[in-house]
Amino acid sequence: MDLTQAFINSTGMQSKKSAFIPGRLITDNVIITHELLHSLRIKKIKHPFMALKLDIAKAFDKVEWTYVDDVLKRLGFAEKWCQWCRVAKEIWELSHVFLNSDASWIDQHSKAGIGWCLHDASGRYILKGYASIDPTDSALEAEAIALRESLLTLKRLNYRNVTFCGDSLTLYGHLMKVAKLGNQTPSEHAEIQGYLDDIITLAQDSYQFSFIGRKANSIADSLAKEARVNNSSFVVS
Structure with missing residues (x-):
């Protein structure tokens, strides 16, 4: 058994168990990761090691245009309206x-x-x-x-x-x-x-x-x- 698997087993992590915590923002995952990395950098550990399990593939606080476009069309908005919405979104972002x-x-x-x-x-x-x-x-x-x-x-x-x-x-x-x-x-x-x-x-x-x-x-x-x-x-x- 390698070191990574031994660590995962000792902490109770499971591959099928979600790491998602209700009420937590997706940015919290990034902050936690950076703070852990920073902690390892400043501590005098001969062989630093950490394992993280983060669910960040699907975030509820970030919406891609493809999703918005699909919702608008399903609601019956005409193609021209969808195009106007996209232009408004891109102008705001730029x-x-x-x-x-x-x-x-x-x-x-x-x-x-x-x-x-x-x-x-x-x-x-x-x-x-x-x-x-x-x-x-x-x-x-x-x-x-x-x-x-x-x-x-x-x-x-x-x-x-x-x-x-x-x-x-x-x-x-x-x-x-x-x-x-x-x-x-x-x-x-x-x-x-x-x-x-x-x-x-x-x-x-x-x-x-x-x-x-x-x-x-x-x-x-x-x-x-x-x-x-x-x-x-x-x-x-």
């Missing part, structure tokens, strides 16, 4: 939007908070997200987590033309430098290198990064502080 993210950090032993707010060019609110997270080694690491989680959420929701904004010059300055030079140079801050790798990989489509001042980032800052104080679970609304 519109240039902006996301501000921030983190609220106290110290290495306290939970931190992350928050982000999505808006269009005129400042009209579209979407927001926030959560409390486990303690991090620095405010910079919490900022990197906030950016990564907001990016993951927008990828899931199929937003394509997004400028991510934040008030961390170290984080956003590095990402802007990478975008300008076209190559992935290592960061001077090793504690966030894993997050940077994830962010740069996820942002390869049509995402941009921009540094902004603290005053321009007040909404995301308030969301992050509220999430930290209230020990909030992951919320997108």
Whole structure:
């Protein structure tokens, strides 16, 4: 019996048993996976090993156009109406939007908070997200987590033309430098290198990064502080 099978048997995992938990968002699976990987990276384990069983093939919080098109036609909508609906959907997805993210950090032993707010060019609110997270080694690491989680959420929701904004010059300055030079140079801050790798990989489509001042980032800052104080679970609304 190999090591993987022995581990699965010892934890009670079954190939036919669903890993789906009612009330959990599909993004929770991604967060759990990334946090486990990060934990293995920072712990001094000679041979790190983990096994995950995630049901993510069919998610109820992501709807493909083919499904919507089929439903519209079954309801009796004419082909022309279906085409108009698709155009409206694609225009919305291709519109240039902006996301501000921030983190609220106290110290290495306290939970931190992350928050982000999505808006269009005129400042009209579209979407927001926030959560409390486990303690991090620095405010910079919490900022990197906030950016990564907001990016993951927008990828899931199929937003394509997004400028991510934040008030961390170290984080956003590095990402802007990478975008300008076209190559992935290592960061001077090793504690966030894993997050940077994830962010740069996820942002390869049509995402941009921009540094902004603290005053321009007040909404995301308030969301992050509220999430930290209230020990909030992951919320997108």
